[in-house]
Amino acid sequence: MKLPMGSLPPAPAGTGGRLLDGIRVLDLTTSIAGPYATLLLSDLGADVIKVERPGTGDDTRAWGPPFLAGHSLWYLGVNRNKQSITLDYSTPEGLAALHKLVRHCDAVVVNLVPRVQRKLKVDYETLSALRPDIIFCSITGFGLEGERADKPSYDLIAEGYSGIMDITGEADSPPQKVGAPAADMLSGMDAAMAIIAALFQRQRSGMGHSIDISMVESMTRFLTPRIMTYLGSGEVPRRTGAKDSVIAVYQSFETADLPLTLGLGNDRIWQRFWDAVGHPDYAQDPRFSSNAKRHALRPEIVARIQELLLEKNRNEWLRLFEAKGIPCGPINRIDEIAADQELARRGFFYQMEMGGIQVPQVGLGIAIDGHPASPRSAPPALGADTTTVLRDLAGLDDEQINTLRNKSII
Incomplete structure (x- = not known):
């Protein structure tokens, strides 16, 4: 079968997306929200080191079908421009290696609930003791404090809490989830925005920061116009389908x-x-x-x-x-918007080579100095950069790396 991506242009050339040159981000997240945050940072020029579980890696590597040449398309969509290392930092040796990497990074992104952050010693207090000016960003369902802080969450759960599902769909239909992982994507964007703002302020003060992103709050803020009309009028918004309840x-x-x-x-x-x-x-x-x-x-x-x-x-x-x-x-179908020639011309949809195959990509959609962000590398294979990163950045020698490998820590 001929794949739709066959008609996509190659990745845009140029130097767009280099605004964060010199910034290194340690990505300890999995699934969509965290990897999307670090994808945005990487598209803007940051170097991102993706830390994954040995053997299985990011959860999204298993999210399919469909797969492309054995690769999950969910994973391929949010992980370009990154290096992948495998490291089990629940072990003392793995944690020691991770902490060495933290000292050489400007920002760390995690998506573990606070209790697990502290248990694994990847919480802000621990990491800021290693590097006081670290920008720490936590993405969780409900935030770092409060009675719901340690509740697990996914996009679906956050959408339900936020109210978006109750006002989505036709009036006589049941509540509906948004047709994309909206809470994941919105909280990922919030995380990237906050990290960039914290890095900007750090240039002035030299201080690190702890950033607390709640998926529920990111999704709920998306409903600001609807919530405001309720708070100021007492009128509870209802599902109205593909029409607005204010504009006639x-x-x-x-x-x-x-x-x-x-x-x-x-x-x-x-x-x-x-x-x-x-x-x-x-x-x-x-x-x-x-x-x-x-x-x-x-x-x-x-x-x-x-x-x-x-x-x-x-x-x-x-x-x-x-x-x-x-x-x-x-009202485009997905296949129609993916074939939109104007978006392709602007560099929004493209394909790039990865290990001998071509993979599709959805671009940043932000032009810088008249140019779309050009990708530096395709989504990495699991652990492809483990040896290089641990040797060149963490300072481990070959014997130490082999010991970690023999213990299945990497």
Whole structure:
């Protein structure tokens, strides 16, 4: 079978993403949130050392099917630009090696609950004693303190706690999870942002910092507009499907063939829309002169728009609306957005060589000085850099490394 990635361009060339040159990050995380945080840092130029369990490695290495040439695509998606070492730091010898690495790193990222952090001696108090200016970042479900601090969590759990599932889906449907690991990705972005801010402040003060990222809080903050409307009005938001509960016309519609999205977010766009569809007088009706009035009469307006849009196919409407400056768009399937030529042209989707095979990648989506971030290396094989890192950075000699290997510590 010909894979969709076969049409992707090669990785973008250039020097974009070198803003964190000289910063070294020790990544003790697994799954998605932590590895995504360190992926963002690595795309911006940081050197990331990924510490994995001997034998099995990051949990995501087993997340499949589907696999690509035996590699988990979940793993491949969030681990480029990193070095991988295997190290069992639950053993005294492994912990000693880990602590040597900490002394040579600017930041450490962990995703263990506080009790386990302390048990394994990878908590902030322990690591800051080794390097006082360390930037320590903990990503957990509920944060480093409080009665829920030691509860385990996954993206699904955080989404449920946050309220996002209760307001996602059609009004008569059960609660729905977001179609991607939203809490993981958001908390990963928060972690990367906070680490960069802490590194910036450290340049001034020379001080280290402990960063506490809660997946539940990252996901809940995503709901700020909805929570604010409840706090200030007492009105509990409900599931409304592909439409907004505040802007009068902000939703999906059917056309003669495929659905589209339409956002009539202000009075000027409201007028332009009705001009475009050939009914300018409808926009001038005093009953619809403000968003508040349109909100009150939304069922009537939506029914009228839906009736009109069924007269032509989606692409005809999109061409018309785009020409008139009306916010609109298709509802793409994943295969359609992955084949989007403009995103590929901008360097957002690409493929790169890894051990004799080509692997797809989803880019950073941030251009620096006019250039997309160019990857330095493909996602690493498990433990591919163990010997090099332990020798060159931790200062272990060949005999010590072989001893660790013989004990299955690496």
